Amino acid sequence: MSRYRHRSLESRIREISRQFPAILVSGPRQVGKTTLLRHLAGKGRRYISLDDPTMRELATTDPYLLLERFPPPLLIDEIQYAPGLLPHLKLLIDRDRKPGAFWLTGSQQFQLMKGITETLAGRVAVLHLLGFSQRERLGRLWDVEPFLPRRAVLTRRAALPTTTERALYDKILTGSYPALVTGEAKDRPVFFASYLQTYLQRDVRDLTQVGSIEAFTRFIRACAARTAQLLNLSDLARDVDISVPTAKNWLSVLVASYQVFLLQPYHASVTKRLVKTPKLYFLDTGLCAHLTGWSSAKTLAAGAMRGAIFETFVVNEILKSWWHRAVEPPMYFYRDRDAREIDLVFDVDGKLWPVEIKHGATVRRDWTKPFVALQRLGKPIGHGAVISLVKEEAPLTRKISTLPIGAI
Numbered sequence: 001m002s003r004y005r006h007r008s009l010e011s012r013i014r015e016i017s018r019q020f021p022a023i024l025v026s027g028p029r030q031v032g033k034t035t036l037l038r039h040l041a042g043k044g045r046r047y048i049s050l051d052d053p054t055m056r057e058l059a060t061t062d063p064y065l066l067l068e069r070f071p072p073p074l075l076i077d078e079i080q081y082a083p084g085l086l087p088h089l090k091l092l093i094d095r096d097r098k099p100g101a102f103w104l105t106g107s108q109q110f111q112l113m114k115g116i117t118e119t120l121a122g123r124v125a126v127l128h129l130l131g132f133s134q135r136e137r138l139g140r141l142w143d144v145e146p147f148l149p150r151r152a153v154l155t156r157r158a159a160l161p162t163t164t165e166r167a168l169y170d171k172i173l174t175g176s177y178p179a180l181v182t183g184e185a186k187d188r189p190v191f192f193a194s195y196l197q198t199y200l201q202r203d204v205r206d207l208t209q210v211g212s213i214e215a216f217t218r219f220i221r222a223c224a225a226r227t228a229q230l231l232n233l234s235d236l237a238r239d240v241d242i243s244v245p246t247a248k249n250w251l252s253v254l255v256a257s258y259q260v261f262l263l264q265p266y267h268a269s270v271t272k273r274l275v276k277t278p279k280l281y282f283l284d285t286g287l288c289a290h291l292t293g294w295s296s297a298k299t300l301a302a303g304a305m306r307g308a309i310f311e312t313f314v315v316n317e318i319l320k321s322w323w324h325r326a327v328e329p330p331m332y333f334y335r336d337r338d339a340r341e342i343d344l345v346f347d348v349d350g351k352l353w354p355v356e357i358k359h360g361a362t363v364r365r366d367w368t369k370p371f372v373a374l375q376r377l378g379k380p381i382g383h384g385a386v387i388s389l390v391k392e393e394a395p396l397t398r399k400i401s402t403l404p405i406g407a408i
Contacts (some may be wrong), residue, residue: 003234004039005137006141007036007226007324008133008136008324009025009036009127009129009324010036010326012325012326013037013040014040016073016125018099018100019099020100020101020123020124021093021098021101021124022104022106022120022123022124022328023124023125024035024079024116024125025105025106025127026106026107026126026127026258027130027258028131028257028258028283028284029107029203030177030178030195031129031176031178032129032178033077033105033107033129034049037103041084041103042073045073045075045103046070046072046073046074046382047074048070048074048076048077049078049080050074050078050080050081050082056081058256059085060082060084063082064088067088067089070164072098072104072383073100073102074103075103075105076099076104077104078105078107079106080107089102090119090123093120093123094123098322100246102123102124107203108257109257113152114310127323128258128323128324129323130176130258130283130284130316130320130324131176132177132178133176133320134317134322136405143226144205145325146315146322146325146333147318147408148346148348148352149353149385149401150353152403152407154395159382162266165301166297168389168405169300169306171313172289172297172300172309172313173285173286173296173300175284175285175286175288175289175324176284176286177191177287177327179191180286188286189295190288192290192291193239196287200213200217203257204216204253210250212313215240215241215242216250219240219242219247219250220254220291222239222240222290223280223282224253224258224287224292225292225305226280227260227308227309228279228308228315229280229308230277230278230279230306231279231280232277233247233248247331257264259282259283260282261283262279263278263279263280263281263315263331263332263333264283264332264333265278265332265334266333266347268334275335275336275337277389279333281316283316283319284316285312285316288309289305289309306359307359311343311359314346315343317408318408321330321408329346330347330348331344331345331346332344334370334374340369340373341370342354342355342370342371342374343356343357344356344357347379350379350381351379351380351381351382352379352381353373353381353382353383354368354381354385356370356371357384357386358388359388361390366384367386368397383400383401384400385402385403387403387404387405387407388402388403389404389405390403391403392404
């Protein structure tokens with residue numbers, strides 16, 4: 001059994017658990033939610049898993065008996081399998097508002113988040129956990145601030161060692177699931193095939209009304225091929241031979257189960273010239289590469305998807321830097337009808353902070369030309385950045401820096 005690796009979310013779980021009666025750690029399957037919470041709980045917290053059919057039946061048929069047998073402090077794994085437990089948790093919480101009484105995990109949000117918001121509003125803090133970040137892989141967790149361009153320049157300059165393009169694509173191909181990162185799972189294709197089977201059978205077939213698993217599998221592959229692209233539901237539906245409403249419904253399944261992330265366009269009331277369509281990103285580059293048929297880091301680094309999957313990796317790392325600190329990222333992309341595009345725009349402290357992501361080791365100033373388009377939005381422009389394959393951070397202009405992968 002591999003040794004435990006610390007996660008950036010640990011300190012925030014401890015802090016928030018001292019304030020709320022319940023916390024929910026949600027995220028995709030097999031990213032270490034249970035391992036994280038059981039490590040933090042030690043021997044001082046009871047544990048039940050609703051993946052266990054016996055426990056699930058008891059939670060469904062006699063929740064009073066379950067909670068009597070397992071009083072708080074309690075960790076309940078995969079709470080989505082027994083949403084009927086939530087009203088009973090509410091009663092116990094309201095009877096004794098003791099902080100940290102219940103820790104919950106969930107792998108999807110289909111019924112779960114509706115039940116949480118309706119039943120445990122104000123009583124539960126919802127946190128998101130994805131696979132290992134770069135820092136978590138290396139055990140370098142002292143830099144705890146979420147990513148922002150200026151912050152990265154000031155505090156992350158020597159955060160991570162430089163890496164070669166080949167080593168980077170080895171990391172991208174492996175993905176961030178702990179079993180693959182730690183080497184516990186040796187065969188990447190077998191791991192992802194098993195992961196997909198479990199996901200399709202448990203999260204898709206059991207919890208949603210997807211008529212054809214085969215068609216849904218084609219749909220998820222089509223989404224993987226479109227990572228880092230503007231979402232086009234009509235195009236997706238046509239390729240998979242399903243209706244647009246079905247494509248919309250199935251996409252919501254992928255979002256709710258943390259397989260994909262939709263990055264929204266930045267818009268302000270002072271302009272109506274911005275594109276309203278979101279961009280789609282897969283939340284694990286290894287799974288994305290597996291679904292699109294890339295078998296080696298070498299072919300992936302030289303292939304047609306290299307720019308898109310590089311951008312996906314960067315967006316994932318930035319998203320983790322926020323989610324793993326229990327903060328929702330104020331992160332968008334910019335695209336207007338004059339075809340000016342900015343990969344990421346952060347709206348923080350009354351300023352807009354632009355970021356461009358480029359697969360290249362020689363940075364060109366014209367990559368940042370679209371940054372000036374933000375001036376007409378009526379907000380000050382903060383320090384900008386270009387994230388690329390450069391080896392170290394360096395100023396590009398007085399207000400724009402080049403950042404290596406290690407800075408995120």
